[in-house]
Structures are given as C-alpha cells and as structure tokens.
Amino acid sequence: MKKIIIIALGAMMLLNTSCKKYLDINDDPYLPQIAPPNTYLPNILYSVAEGEMFDGRFIGCYIQYWNRTAANYNYDRHGSRIGQGSTTDITQAFRNHYWVAGSGINEMIGQAKKSGFGGYEGIGNVLKSFSWQVVADQYGEMTFNQAWDNTRTTFTYDPQKEIYAGIQALADNAITQLDAGGTIDPKLASWDLMYNGDLAKWKKFAYAVKARLELHKSNKASFNADKVIEYVDKSFSSNADNAAVKFDGTDGNTSSFFGSNRGNYGSYKPGMAIINLMNGNYFTSVVDPRLSLMFNAHSDGKYRGLAPGVGDTATLKAPTMYGKYLFLNNASFPVISYPELQFIKAEAAFKKPNKTLAYSAFLEGIKAHMSFVGVSTANANAYLASSAVPQSANALTLKDILSQKYIALFMNNETWSDLRRNDYNPTLYPTYIVPASIKPENNGKFVQRVVYRQFSEFDWNIAAVVQQGADQPDYHTRKNWAFTDQE
C-alpha cells in the first residue's frame, strides 16, 4: 500500500511539472512581450510631440495663436476642462507622458541595459526630462516620486519644486550617460528619427530642457541668468539641431497632428493676436515677411484672425490654417528650436543685464526663425532694418524679445508658459486680447494651469485630486509655483 502511495505521489509530482511546462505558453508569439530598444524610439518621439500638438488645440486658444470658429468657446474664454470642456481636452501630454512615452522610455532603457547598449539611457532620460517639463508646467503638482510604480493603485502629488529639481537631475544624468557613450547599437542611427543616433545632439537637447527650466524661474530672487546663458550656449547651434519630430505624411496615421489628413484644426482659425503682430497692424505698416509663409490669405488677399470667444462668421473672412508652415501633413514639429533658445538667451541676458548680449541673441533668434520659415535673406534683412525691430541694443525692450519669441514659437505651447510667467502683461504682449467674456468661474482671473485628466485622476485617483483642490471650479486660475516669486 505504502509503495502505491509513494508511486502515486511521485507520479503526481511528475505530472505537475510536466503540466506546468505544458501550460507555460503565456507569451504571445505574434507580439513581443519584450522588444529590442530601438523599436520603442519612433513612438516615444511621436508621443512626446503628439501630446503637445493635441493639447495645443486648447492651449493655442489661451495663447491666441488660434481661436475657435464657434463663438463662446470655453478655451477662448480661459475656461478649464471641468468648466465646459470635453473630458479629454488638454490631457494628451499627461496621458502620453506616463503611458506610451514614459513607459516606453523605461522599457527602452531596461532593454538597452540588458543588451549592453549605451546611448539609449541618455536619450531616454533627455526625452523624459523634456516630457516632465511639459507636463509639470501644465499641471504644477503631479505624481513624480511614485510615477510608474505599477504595484500602486493610488498616487500622491509632489510639489512642482521637487519635480523641477528632479527634471534637472534627470537632464544632468542624461548628459553624463550620453558622455559615457558605450557600445552603440548599430540600429540606433536608423531608428532615431530625430538625431540619427548623434549623441552630441541629444546632449544639446538636454541643455535646451535645462535652459527652459532655468528661465521659467525668472520671477524668483534666485533666478540665475548666467546659468541660462551657459545652458543655451551648450545647446543648439543652428536650426539643424532642432528637436524636431518627423512625420511621413503618407496617410492619416503618419501625418502631423496639425495636417489636414488628421482633420484636427478644422474648427480653429488664426488668432487675431498673432496676425496683428505680423500684418502691419501693430508694427504699423511693417508686414512681416513670414506672414505669407506661415498663414493663408483670404481670397481677397488679406490676412485675418479671430478674436477669442467671438467665433467665425462669413463677414470676418478668416482663412483656414491648413496647408501652410507646420500645418502640413509631412511638416516636422520642433518641440524645442534653436530660435527659441536664442530668445531664452536674449531674455536672460536682458535681465542680467547685458543688453549687448541680449541684442545679439535677439537678432540671431529672428534671423534663425526667418531662415526656418524660408524667408529670403534680403527680405529678412529688410525686416530687421524696419521699425518693427529695435535698431540698437539700448533700444531693446523685454516686449521686443517676447513679441518676437511669440511669433517664432508659433504652435508651441511653451508660449503659454511665457504668458503665465509674465502674468499676461499687456505691455509685454500688446496684441493679446482680453476675452470679452472670461468664464464666470474664473472670477476675472486668467487661466494658469490645466485640470487633471478625467480618465486617470478624477476617476481613479480622486483622493489626490481633492487634496490638491483640483475639483474646485476655479482651480485652473491658481498659479504654478514655477512662475511665481516663491522659492
């Protein structure tokens, strides 16, 4: 009997092991559960850009790069998502940051380490620091320390100050890692659609992020203009260095979010604020040579924009934005550009104050953007010599720098950070239009931040949302730490 039991038990154990082997097939043969690091990179790049471009539809209304064709649009009136918007408004960068981009970067770095490849960690951390910068400026407080902790189901928000320090550290790590080099994956060059595996350019991107962050602290007593200038100087040296995300534009999927194939900007038309800055309205009778390259004219040959909240009517004759500049299916989108960095340098030098340095960076910024848009040197020089541009370092004002930056960053949400940092100051932004009907819940205040994503935070992490006060109707008018004078 004993023998039988022993044999039976032995057989059972054997069966268990062989059964386990039989069952061990939970690995999709047609979809990787791990993939080589290079394969993550294209979609990380796409996601980082798409988050910005998607949210730009709404943030662009705050900036007044464009306004909605329907009257009384929530975002034209500085409203928030919970005021009147739809649940997914201005939340794409947030979504991409944690999900496809963030998780993709983590996986890419992990897989690269396993394969012993250098470079990826540095690239990943540059992109991560950039993505953090974008979302932290949108939201202020966010889940930073607990981010990507898959074992958690609730998350707390960390102060923006802590996040800023974290981003600087990430960018610094990235620089160290890029310097370290290591064995380079032969596939990197062809899969890196931004810099073709040129690690030196990635390092410049890291410094660009650092420069932006440092400039954002311009209202603080601890603001360090020298650091900003140092970072800019270590960063991009021409438009060729731009952190530009490419789009093939062959069909809807591969087209730019701004392109007509995607159909995302049909309900928006140029903002009166940017058009007036370029069509000779504000700079009296100086028509910016970039105007016709960046915008469509109406069939009557005139360039017009919409005022916020007013909406479009046939009599306004405002043209569509498709087909010009970045509104092309295959136009690359620079998330940070060389002209922007020159304007960052100009502002830092201006505040240092070193007007001479500021002036040269200012002029370089304009020239670089003219060349980016495709303006001929002759036309560019004519503009530079016009009354729209101060003709000496001493004549330079902060308004000049910010106005030119406003034009040069057309379509980039970074301008919203500038506006908020400068309190939407009408002297610095002379064409900016105060909406006739700011949303009542704003109590007369301008929009300062984004409300957290419904499907992520309001639905599944409500405790943190409530603690943050983000469920309050005027939450979006609360200033971000970065843009205040708080240390």
Place this chain on the structure above:
Amino acid sequence: MRKNLRLFLVFPLLLLVLSKPVIAQERSVSGTVTSDEDGLSMPGVSVTNLKTNIRTKTNDAGYYSINATTGDQLVFTFVGFVEKKMIVPASGLVNIKLVSAENELGNVIVTGYGVKRNKRELAYQAPTVKGEEIAQTRRDNFLNALAGRVPGLTVTSSSGLPGASSQIVLRGATSMSGNNQPLFVVDGVPLDNSGLNQESLIAASNTNAVGFANRNSDYTNRIADINPEDIEEVVILKGPEATALYGSDGASGAIVITTRKGVAGKARVSYDNAFRVDEVYRFPNIQTKFARGTNGIYNPEAYSTTYGFRYFGPEYAANTPLYDNIQNFFRRSFSQQHNISLEAGNAESSYRFSAGYLDSRGVVANTGLNRLTLRISAQTKLNKNMKISSSWSYILSDNDKVPKGAGTYYNNLITYPKDIDARNFVNSDGTRKIIKNTLDFATEFDNPYWDVNKNSSNDKTNRLTGNVNFSADPLKWLNLTTIIGIDNYSTEGYYLTHPNSRYGFATRGFISSYVQNYQNLNGLARATVKKTIAEKFNNTLSASFYVESGKRSIYAQKGEQFYETEFISINNTQPLTQAAKLTRSEIRKIRMFANYTLGYNNILYLNFSAIREGNSTLTSAFFDKVPFFNYGSASASFVFTDLKGLKDNKILNYGKLRLSYATSGKAPYASYVIDPQFSPQVTTGGGYALGVFASNVDLRPEITRNFEVGGEFQFLKKRLSLDIAYYNLNTKDQIVSNRLSYGTGGVLKFINGGVVENKGLEIQLKALAVDKKNFNWDVTVNFDKNRSTVKKMPADLPLYYDSDTWVFGAVRSEVSVGTSVGNLVGFAFRRNDAGQLLISPTTGLPLTTSTYVNIGDRTPDFKFGIINSFTFFENLNLSFNLDIRKGGVVFNGNEAMMILTGTSKKTLDRLQPRVIDGVLADGLENSTSPTKNNITIVPYYRNDYYDGAFAEGDFAEEVNWLRMRDLTLSYRLPQKWVKRQKVFRNASVFVTGTDLFMITNYSGMDPNVNALNSSTGGFGGSGIDYGAIPNPRGINFGIKAQF
C-alpha cells in the same frame, strides 16, 4: 413538458386510475408503440401477454395487435429500452411509449463531461429543456428559444436581425468586467460561444471615420451555429456543481446539450420545413407637425452633429406632402428552413445523419443569414464491454449585415425629414444624395437606405466540431472513459463604409476585413469505480484528467481610398493606406478531478469533489509563477419521502432536500496579461509601444464561493411538481481589467480584488393541470429573482466602468460599492443643499454637473416564464411561452435622441409655456429663502429647452413586460389516415408565431435589446436601447413528416 411528467411510473399509474373495473372479455387489443425519445413509432417491439404467453411484434409502423382479455397483463420489451407492463383495459387502443434505458426514470440527465447521473443524486437545481420545444420555436438562434423556459436564465438579443448575437446569463452577472456567459458543452465537449471582439480590428486612420468599439456591428455568438433540430435535450447547470464538474469554465454555469442519436430500428427518414414571415410592428412615435428649424424659425439645415436633423421649426404648411419613411423602410421578410434526417440502427449500433438548411431574411434590406448544418452521429458496441460513439458537425454560415448603433440607419431613419422621401437616396451620377447644402459628405448622416445598401458587412463561417467518446467496462465495478473533442472554425468577414458615406468620406472609403481562426482541442480521461458495500452503501469514486488547448488568431486588414467606389475588396484600396494586424490568443488548461459519491439506500447521497486546475493565463514568460490552484465541493441530496412512514404518502409523492457548497477558482480570462504587452505602431517610424494594459505579475485566480439550498417535491400522484432553489454566490479577488491612474504607466490593468455577491431564488412549478382522454393541459411556471451587489471594489477604487457601453451622452455601465453589477450611471443636475433643482438665472434651465449619479439597475426585480401546452384529441397541440418581467431599468436612448432632435411626440406641446420647478442659482440657493425659479420658457421659441431640461436619468425607465415569446399550434394527422398510404409513417402540420405581441410600460420600441454585442464583458450593453431595431414579429408554418 408532458413527457417529463409522464414518467414511466406515472403513465401506468394514471392508466390504472382511468381503468375502472369492467367485465372481462376477450378481444383483440391493438395500439402503437412509440419511443419516448423522439415520439417516433418503434418497429420490432416484442409484445407478450403474460397470462397466455402469446407473443407478437410491432410492424414497421410500430403497430401491434394481440389477443387478450380485459385485466390481462401485457409486457413490451425492446433492446435498450425499459420493459413496460400494462393491464389490458376494457376498450380502446393501448398506445405505449417506451423509455430508453438511458433515460430510465426519465430522471437521468447528462451533467459532467458525458457523465449521466440520476436526478435523485443531484444536490442542485438542474432544469432541462427538450430539444423539441426549442426546435418548434423555429428560431435561428436557439438561445432565444430558451428565454422563459428555465428559471434563472436571461437572454438578451442584440437586435431583431438574422445572425444577431444573444447574450445569455445564468442567475446573475458575477463578474464586473469578465465574461458572465455560461459554458456550452455539446456531447461532452465544450464549444466556443464567443463573437468577434472588434478591438482586434484596425480603425480608420482618420479619427472622424470608422472606429471599432463593439458598437457599430454585431457578430453572432457562435453557439448559434447549432441547428436546433439536432438538439435532444438541454440541461442547465447553474449551481455550485457546475464548477465542480467543469472547473473554472463552469463558474458562470454550464449549458449541457445532448444531441439526437440514432434509435434502433428500421431506417427512418424525417423531413420538416418551415416558412416564416417577419415584420416589425412597433415603430418609433415621431411627430409630424413641426418642420426642421431652430427656435420656431424654419431652417432646413438645423442639425446636431451627434444626432442629425433637428425639428424645432414652424409647423409644416398645410399642403406639405409627408412621407412615412419609417414604415416604408422596413420590409416584410420571408425566410425558410428545411431539415432532413436519416436514422437507423440495431441493438448494437445506430447512426443518425441530419442536414439543415436555413435561409433567414431580415426586416431590413440586405440582412440575412444562410446556414447549412450537416451532422452525423454513430454509436456502436465494440464488444460486451466496450462502446464507442462519435458525432461530427459541419456548419456553413453566411451572414449579411448592416451597420449598427449611433449614426446608422435606424437613428437616421428617426431623424430623417418627413417632408422628403427617404427612398430617393442616390443621385443620378451614383453619388449619395444629401439634404444639406454642402459637398462635404461627412457633415450629414447617411440616408438610411444609403446606409443599408452601400455600407455592407458580412461574416462567413466554416465550422467543424466533433467528438469521439470511448467507454469500457473491463471489470464489473470499473468504467474507463475517454472523450476527445474538437471545435474548429474560421470566420471571414468585412465591414465597409462607402466613400460617399458619413464615416467613409474622410478616408474616401474604408474597408476592414478579417479572418478569425479558432481551434480547440480537448481530451478527457476518466476512471470510475463503483462498489456497493453491505447492499445499502453505494460508493462511486472517479478520477479524471482533462486537458484543453484553445487557440484564436485574428488576421485583420484595413484599406482606404477606394479606386472604384462600389467594389468590395481590400485590393480596391490605395496601398499606402493598407494596414495589417494580427491578434492571437492561446489558452491551455489542465484539470485533475476527484469525485466521490456515497449513496445510502437510494435515500441519501453525499458528493465530494476536489479539483486541481492549471491555466496558462497565469504563467509568465519572465517569472516562475504557479499556474495551479485548487478548489472543491461538497453536497448532499436527501430523498426524505423514501423514509419509512413518509413513503407512499397520498399527497406528497416525492420529496428531496438539497444542500451544496462549492468553491471555484478562475484564472485570468485573457491570455498575455501577466507580462507587459506591446502593440505595433502605425505612426511615423512604426515600432512598438506598450499596449493599454500594464503588466501584473501578482495576478491571482479569482475565488467564487457558491452555496445552494433547495428541494424538489411532487404532489397529487406526481401531477404537480415543485423545485425551489435559493443560492448565494460570492466572488472575491475578482479579476477586473480596470482603468487606473496613468501613474501606473499603463491605462488599464488586470487587477484582483473586489467582492460581488449574488443572491437569488428560483422556482419551477410543473403541473399536469388537466388530464382527460381528449384534453391535456400541461403548465410550467418558472420564477426567478436575483440580486447582485458589489460589496467591495478592487483595490478600493471608487468605481469601475465599461467604456464600450458609453454609447449615449454620459450614460455608461458603472459599478461601485453597494450597486448592482447591472448599474447604470449618467450625468445629473445640480441641486442645492436641500435637494432642490438649481436653475440658471440666465437661461431658466437646470444646471448640469459632470458628476455621475446612479440612474438605475438593469437587473429585473423578478421574472416569470409561463409555458402552457394544451393537447386535444391526442392530435392537436397548442403551446405557448409567456415571458413576464417586473422591474429593471432600460435606458431609452432613442427617446433621449428624439427629444434632443425634436422628433419625439413628447415635444408636441412646445408652444405651452412652462417654468421648471427649482430654485435659481443666484447665490441665495443655500440660504433660508432661495429664489424660486420664475423664468418662463416656451420651448417653441427656445429649443435649448430640450437640450437642457432633461437629465439622462429621466430616460431610465423601470420596465415591466409580458411578452408572447413563442406560440405553436400543431396538428398530427390521425393514424387512421396515415395508415391508408405507404409513404408517410407520421405527419403533422404546424404554425408557430414568435414575439407575437408584447404588453409593456416601456415607452420605446423593445426593451429587450443590447446596444453592443455579446462580446462585451460584465453586464454588457443589455438594457441600453440605442440604435438597435426591435425584435420583429414572425409567423412560421410548415410540415413535419416521417417516412
């Protein structure tokens, strides 16, 4: 039903009662012997007069004649059937029904993988439905015929079109997000019942074009491939034992189908047909007074981009010709089916071959289902101790479909201008006719005729299923059984949107095509030892090993920019727009069972089972994870009426008490959720990105605890029987694919947690109400009541919702602590602290919030199914099935849309001034004296009233219904007529009506619809009425004949 009652004991008993003592007199007794299984006449049956020992046999027609004296005893014997004794009555025919030995006691049912068990032993409610009852409803999808016939069974069809999927739930939904549908087992082998999950398809490249979220098309639930004519019997296992028998697969119950087998005797051919006419008889009530416009001003372009044209203009001019587009649109459809079967056999072997052809046309143009089913089954005794049986089916199904849901023909029909004839839908150049003054086809929804004529879709399925069942009894006390099963199908389908269509314009045409391959191989080996100790203790011990491998792959493609506008093929698309995607899932399962039954003197039975199960969905490619988990059951059945003293009671003839408890584990229902999952990208540069699911290496099996107590009672000479069951089912550690904060790095994640409790009561009452020579009345009443409550949420998350159910406004299926699994939520209005409605001081309309509130529970309070069967003069039978439901919310999305667009008759009083009851949100709303709303609105001049005055909860209706599901009148030609000719042995004619009428308080068309399809997990889209056409009324007529 009748046959069930006429158990072999009952029948002679009744005859004994009827046969009053009369004077003995020798005469020639005659009659026909038929089989209990199929009612067919049985040739070759031995008939012996025990007194005189005269013996004869029945002829080919099952007819016999023998000399006997009143009071003599006749015995009828036939191999494989229980012998039957009969006292010769004074006069009249002696017709006999023999019961197959397998069905002895009429009480033997199939439970586990091919295991037959005596009902006495069963400690759980296991109602049965005869195949005949199902077949006579003539429904394409046999699941729809089960509604009302069994307590605790809920069937919801997605729409009234051929090939529509039906969702079936036993007892209640236990899983918040997983599959709540039962396992289907046919002849001991599990068969797949899934539809197609659209998430495997590729959406269009433009976000304004076609997307896939299980909403815009329906896919047949594949168990509907079974030809109802091949079903012998269906056993519904709902309780704890279903899991003890089928492991985790049976956690939501099991539907065990036994198919028809050949019966011994001379070859027999049966043929039947049915011709059906279907028509829609409930139409949306739309107003025909007010024209298109805004605020009382005529504007033919007044339009909502979500719902279509809006009718807030002035009244139509007196002489405006109006068209009844809705009536015109639906057609009276004609369908037919033909079934033929051939069977024969002897005592050792038998076979049956059947072929069924169905051509079902829908009430909407271009919808239909063609189905051919071929089935062959054979069984033979290899020798004294060995038996082998096998059956194989081949099914060919071809389903023509039209789009479904928001923005498709049904909604567009409702909002189509009444002053325009919708039948003119094509311009002379073949392009789509649009009403609005625009060239942009995307700005107007498709004309309903255009939609069903130009946006076609189709699924073609080839399916082969089969099984081989081998059984040997090497020793008297030992049985060895092996069952091998195969289920293999391939579906080829497409979904097309014409370049001129609303959703096809942005992509200049869109076609999505796919091939779904499914293959399931399974095998069972079982050893059963039976030993009786001390004559009274019956011991049955069995050990089984079950193994299953299921593979599913979906090859999906899409293309855009058609070269030729009307040509249907992926080859007709621009190559750069083409994309491919392959989705695959493979799940393997292993189960080791040990079952032990101890029977004492046929009175008390104790059952125990222990199961160890392993499931591949629990394993990881990177970590060592144990795929095994254990569970078990214990139950008792006690036939107390067999105790001394209670035996032979005049009133209570049979009484049994049951008690059972089982636990069950359930592995993740989806494969590849333990490790991270990547999906290919179609954006510039391609590559991979993390899929929506975050990984979870800690995922554990979910645990169900299932308790059932009940009893069966038979009264008054067994003319009345009652079966009651109360159950409590508690699921903990539920596996839920939950959305979480993106902080996890993913969007969704399979997590454990949460407790759902289901409690309920189920009663089945059967009565032979009248039993007269020329009139019989059988009635069955089914009652059930189920309450499901979410006791705890996974990870204490605030809620869980299913985004697929989000088809109208903010309404969605969402659960949280304290709600039912069938809970619906929607946006509410703002209220002050005292609960009064807050009204905007500027508009006079309520202020909305984006806060979700519960708007209703879709679970009915209770349901009744009443089945009546009347038989007159043996030949004429009338039976019908009434389905009654009390309570349970249905969201009337159609009505909500009709109010918003001004098509509802409820908007006819728009000239009536009104003030919405509430207080103004003027800052005083929470003071002691809030300002009462005094803003008068005349909706005729302010149609924003209809946008703002109703909350979504206002369209959640508590629904009661009484529905005539099926009604059949059949007439069997009298034997004396049949005998006059040689061709037929038996013939009958019948008329069957399906869904003939419904009495309901529901204001919409049909509350029994599903806004999604049966692929959606959790409670799914049932109880959300939006964009699905109602079940039509059908009349079948046909003949049945045997040769």
